[in-house]
Amino acid sequence: MRSSAAQTSRSASLFAALGDETRLRLVVRLSGGGALSIASLTEGLPVTRQGITKHLQVMEHAGLVRNHRRGRESLWQLDQRRLTDARKYLDLISKQWDDALARLKRFVEE
Amino acid sequence: MRSSAAQTSRSASLFAALGDETRLRLVVRLSGGGALSIASLTEGLPVTRQGITKHLQVMEHAGLVRNHRRGRESLWQLDQRRLTDARKYLDLISKQWDDALARLKRFVEE
DNA sequence: CTCATGTGCAACCTCCAGGTTGCATATTAA
């Protein structure tokens, strides 16, 4: 099973979406399960509402969050599938690593 | 189990280190288990050796890779512990998410 | 109806990530 270039590229943008402190804090908040409005997500963070909006859009492009409108509010929630994708990718890398070490060990012990 | 601000910040820089296509490709190569030189890591990638060096340094700051000198070569290898850290962080988020949904389900079913 | 609230859009600013080139310096191979 090879990790294709497309796969790598997609994963990179996913990790990039997680690789910003503000965004990661948003993810943590959203991991509570609820769908939160932009205004409520902005609360407590040292960034403008517009800034938060941009971050949410970045995450949306990475497939990390979805949003739907309810009245005048824009509600955002996590899409856990992408989170799972990220975990799987890391699992894959770790597995290759472990396998390589196992092979090395067998080789040395012969 | 708190996800302190420091924890979040550290994790963010870790994900950021993974969140660049070139760097992720380096990680994939290094997951083979060996310690590779800068020159060999550069091979096949559309980036200068200097560019690769910078990427390696970024990853080193994130704790993702280590390097040691052997003669005129600078050998780099993965530090799998940080990879594990990243997985654990994602597990944590997923768990909070699952728990939240479970609570919601119980609540609805009552 | 009127106001306060929640967003969207667009222009703008600044800094640094990601990349390059040029040159100096260690090491190793012949």
Place this chain on the structure above:
DNA sequence: TTAATATGCAACCTGGAGGTTGCACATGAG
């Protein structure tokens, strides 16, 4: 010793990420 190889250091460039402000526009509350 001489060349070729592998890096390091430093200066430099450029686009876009991350942030802001100002204003217009829906929509919900009274």
